[in-house]
Amino acid sequence: MLAHAIFFYTFSFIAIISAIMVTVSKNTVHSVFFLILDFISISCLFIMIGAEFLGMIMLIVYVGAVAVLFLFVVMMLNVSQQKSQWFSSRESSKHIPVGLIVSVIIFFELIIVIGGWKYKPDIDTAMVLNFDNNISNTHSIGYVLYTDYIHVFQLSGMILLVAMVGAIVLTFKQRSGIKRQFYFKQISREKADGVEITQVESNKGVILDD
């Protein structure tokens, strides 16, 4: 188990260091890159405890899609404004107490959850799910996700859909004066209605209707 321990400590070390770097690095784009590094090392930890499906989905969803959009938005910001001025003066450090309160709350919640696992061992037997070690965890997720938890699963999908539609509706503006292209119209255009041949008299010119 030596190699296992070495890998575990390497990945957790990288995860913690990059999580700290997300908050303290001066450049916002660097923060996002550290966030990505954090996601990758967390998914490595997931794979190490045997949750390979969760680890891969984490990579695909968070690193492959969410963080790309994050990076996309952050890169669009003005380059001169990207240097964050945090901690530099009393004015710019106002957010620190709020952040500390939130992190203390999350820390105590984590202690309660982990303490429940550690000091009440019979919590394992009280669980509804029964694990079969012979099948892969992808299969076991599949067995419960679409049978026992189908309604919760569908509901979370609906929530995401509503959020997506809501975001589009809130930001969508019907602008006037845009030239739109209609593929069918473009393709079905023919010589007869596209070109007009006129005989131009000398020194007179023609008036074209637009």
Place this chain on the structure above:
Amino acid sequence: MEYLSIFFLETYKILFLLIPVLVSVAMIVWLDRRIWAFVQKRQGPNVVGPFGLLQSLADAFKYIFKEIIIPSSSNKVIFILAPIVTMTLALVSWAVIPFSATQVIADINVGILYLFAVSSLGVYGIIMGGWASNSKYPFLGAIRSAAQMVSYEVSIGVIIINVLLCVGSLNLNDIVIAQKNIWFVIPLFPMFVIFFISALAETNRPPFDLPEAEAELVAGYQTEYSGMMYAMFWLGEYANILLMCAMGSILFLGGWLSPIETYPFNLIPGAVWLIFKILLLFILFALVKAIVPRYRYDQLMRLGWKIFLPFSLVWVILTSSYLFYYNLLPVN
């Protein structure tokens, strides 16, 4: 001591895979240029070595001896990291490609998800390179490529779901073995076509090479790169193309299975069949590059989101209804 021997054995296996991959990347560049030339009634590179086979080697020497220029206003760490990321991500995904039932470095349970995850990480090399160059054209190229690759990943994901419905496993060897009776290219032919086009977009190949559209963006995200760093981008890109071809042949063309399971054909090892199929798909890639003009950006987005995504979603429903109705769902 035990760890050391495992370490050396694995390193040996990895080198035995990676060196042929790198050599074939060089050869495939030559093949690409030759096919491109032949379609346009030119000769292509035919001077260095027999049939010009050593052209890529000559190019590589040129790149190695050229100076690497790092722009003074660039973000140096990320600028240097970008080609490394591209190259590494293009090579790590070969770990799960099965060349036969046993010839695979990591026969993991979620092989197809691993392939999909690593190919979705490939966009970072391009974004990092484009952003760190701190210049207009690379940045525009990076933004274009980020949007493009994210869009086409969606349809590739849905296509993978189609195949997985017929297989019932995420393991790549299981996917190959499930095609023993019939290759998935026949029942899922529309999905194969969409996969092929999405793979073109995913690897920034023409007609979707908008991130490096030379008419508008100089060379896109690679504009500021020179010497070996440019060559690494280039190698990574071609390794990705080969990987997409391998993914297509595993998902749809039966991977290492031989087309006819009779006497003279089943003597040929599976790796040869897989390489043959990869080459076939690559020749199609090269032909598309030669004969199709570049898409406009809004047309590209329309194709991805308004045509491919709904069509492949409908096909998922069709496939699953068919399998459910005829009781063919792979339940174990």
